[in-house]
Amino acid sequence: MINRGNRRYVALPWLICNMLKASLHFYVDWRSIPKWRNGMYENWYVIQVRTGKEEKIKNTCEKLISRDILEECFIPKCIRLKKYQGTWKEVDEVLFKGYVFMISDHIDELFNKLKLIPDLTKVLGNDGEFICPILKEEAIFLLKFGKEKHIVDLSQGYIEGDKINIISGPLVGYEGMIKKIDRHKRVAYIEVKLFDQITMIQVGLEIIGKSS
Numbered sequence: 001m002i003n004r005g006n007r008r009y010v011a012l013p014w015l016i017c018n019m020l021k022a023s024l025h026f027y028v029d030w031r032s033i034p035k036w037r038n039g040m041y042e043n044w045y046v047i048q049v050r051t052g053k054e055e056k057i058k059n060t061c062e063k064l065i066s067r068d069i070l071e072e073c074f075i076p077k078c079i080r081l082k083k084y085q086g087t088w089k090e091v092d093e094v095l096f097k098g099y100v101f102m103i104s105d106h107i108d109e110l111f112n113k114l115k116l117i118p119d120l121t122k123v124l125g126n127d128g129e130f131i132c133p134i135l136k137e138e139a140i141f142l143l144k145f146g147k148e149k150h151i152v153d154l155s156q157g158y159i160e161g162d163k164i165n166i167i168s169g170p171l172v173g174y175e176g177m178i179k180k181i182d183r184h185k186r187v188a189y190i191e192v193k194l195f196d197q198i199t200m201i202q203v204g205l206e207i208i209g210k211s212s
Contacts, residue, residue, distance in 0.1 A: 021045050040115035043071075043105050046195070051098040058100050066114045072103040076142055077150035080204030081186045088186075092151060096194070100149075101134075101142070138194055145170045145203075155188070159205055171205065178205040183207050 076095040155169025177190040188205035
């Protein structure tokens with residue numbers, strides 16, 4: 001255990017990431033961010049799991065780790081439309097495949113509990129030597145788009161010439177983040193900077209009209 005000021009870190013053997021230098025590459029309107037419980041943003045962590053095991057790990061952590069240690073364990077998701085037997089239906093999908101997010105003020109106890117969880121592969125830190133909180137801006141990004149339920153809602157928009165106009169949903173005002181759209185699958189591909197790298201993610205976008 002290493003103490004730095006008022007924050008404590010747990011040494012790890014993995015040399016895997018460089019998170020704290022990361023920053024979001026788009027403007028965040030802080031006034032539009034929901035107030036988090038107790039104003040906490042500096043105690044958000046992320047663990048990497050095998051893709052497809054996210055829900056299992058989340059449920060196991062919630063079952064085995066006390067709420068006194070693990071305030072919340074969640075998987076950011078997005079709502080999108082998928083066609084089943086000729087009918088479009090809303091479904092939710094994991095936004096960052098292979099990652100589970102956690103909120104805790106007790107990092108040392110959390111780390112000891114996580115060592116007992118099967119299927120965990122690695123814990124992300126700023127230089128591989130510590131478990132560190134993700135950036136405040138990254139936590140705010142997750143809340144901005146997923147709100148307190150951590151689910152990114154479906155957006156709607158229309159195409160006017162070469163321009164995409166979003167009229168509802170979390171992408172309103174963030175058209176510049178959209179790198180491409182797939183009208184057939186009804187998704188938008190957006191770039192975000194998270195985990196010290198540019199990540200392309202899919203969010204639901206329904207194009208309801210097009211004009212030349």
